[in-house]
Amino acid sequence: MMFLLRFFASALLVQTVLGAPEGVGKDITNSTKGLRFTIGTSEYTVIPQSFSWFSAKYACKELGMELVSIESAEENTAITQNIAEIYKNEYFWTSGVRIGTFNEYYWESTGTFFGPYTNWDSTSPTFDDMLMHVEFNTFLNPGAEIKWNDFYATYGRMALCELRAQTYDTSVKTKPGLFRIGDGFYEISPIKLPWFHAKNDCRSKGMDLLSIETEEENIALIAALQEYTENFWTSGSKFDTIDYVWQATGQLIANTFTNWAEGEPGPFCGLKMNNNTQTRQWIGADCYAESELARYVCEFHPRK
Numbered sequence: 226m227m228f229l230l231r232f233f234a235s236a237l238l239v240q241t242v243l244g245a246p247e248g249v250g251k252d253i254t255n256s257t258k259g260l261r262f263t264i265g266t267s268e269y270t271v272i273p274q275s276f277s278w279f280s281a282k283y284a285c286k287e288l289g290m291e292l293v294s295i296e297s298a299e300e301n302t303a304i305t306q307n308i309a310e311i312y313k314n315e316y317f318w319t320s321g322v323r324i325g326t327f328n329e330y331y332w333e334s335t336g337t338f339f340g341p342y343t344n345w346d347s348t349s350p351t352f353d354d355m356l357m358h359v360e361f362n363t364f365l366n367p368g369a370e371i372k373w374n375d376f377y378a379t380y381g382r383m384a385l386c387e388l389r390a391q392t393y394d395t396s397v398k399t400k401p402g403l404f405r406i407g408d409g410f411y412e413i414s415p416i417k418l419p420w421f422h423a424k425n426d427c428r429s430k431g432m433d434l435l436s437i438e439t440e441e442e443n444i445a446l447i448a449a450l451q452e453y454t455e456n457f458w459t460s461g462s463k464f465d466t467i468d469y470v471w472q473a474t475g476q477l478i479a480n481t482f483t484n485w486a487e488g489e490p491g492p493f494c495g496l497k498m499n500n501n502t503q504t505r506q507w508i509g510a511d512c513y514a515e516s517e518l519a520r521y522v523c524e525f526h527p528r529k
């Protein structure tokens with residue numbers, strides 16, 4: 226009898242320690258895979274490893290997710306409640322980023338600029354470098370809110386990933402510039418933009434800037450772009466020491482289809498399809514420059 230009582234008492238204790246606080250998402254995975262929780266229509270996952278910003282982003286992509294974007298005080302509070310107790314004194318990357326000399330931060334996962342809600346700490350933002358990313362940390366006083374700080378991409382932080390509802394409207398079959406390849410929906414931009422604005426424009430439509438992973442996709446794109454004697458941005462890019470990657474998917478370009486023009490890739494961070502309507506070979510271009518304008522293709526594949 227004593228044994229049984231003791232058993233129930235310890236089972237209750239375990240329940241209390243592991244159980245999530247009321248109103249806060251539940252830990253539904255084991256600790257080595259990190260915490261998972263839900264707020265509204267989004268799912269969140271902490272990947273409890275130390276990543277550079279880009280590695281964190283691609284680790285989220287591998288899960289079919291994105292680095293987190295925080296649009297409201299409610300979301301910031303709910304995230305704080307879910308992670309601050311479990312991951313004390315930790316840093317986390319968000320999808321917040323700025324590129325080049327354009328001194329405004331945006332959520333890469335949604336393509337929207339910060340605001341109206343922001344929650345910077347008292348020392349941020351600093352705009353120190355050409356490429357800055359936004360982190361938050363749980364070095365908190367009890368009851369405090371997670372604040373944001375802009376920092377250098379190479380530092381090691383945990384990844385906080387978010388899966389949002391898909392927003393691309395696949396019922397729109399007659400959109401100007403819309404065409405299909407396989408299960409994908411593609412749109413040719415009516416305007417020219419710098420690289421990261423082009424990427425944001427695609428994200429804000431629930432799409433991604435183009436990635437060319439196969440010869441079949443490349444052939445179909447060459448046909449679709451016949452009338453355009455100009456070059457096009459893709460999501461191909463290279464930052465810091467990382468090799469060229471399809472930013473939209475996180476895949477190393479060297480591991481997919483490649484179509485570099487002779488002498489390429491050079492030193493540039495961006496990848497364009499060139500203006501040759503027969504080959505559309507790839508050339509480097511400056512993705513930092515506000516003056517480097519080009520059309521682009523957005524791409525969307527419904528989740529399976």
Ligand SMILES: [Ca+2]
Pocket residue numbers: 435436437438442524
């Ligand atoms: Ca693609």
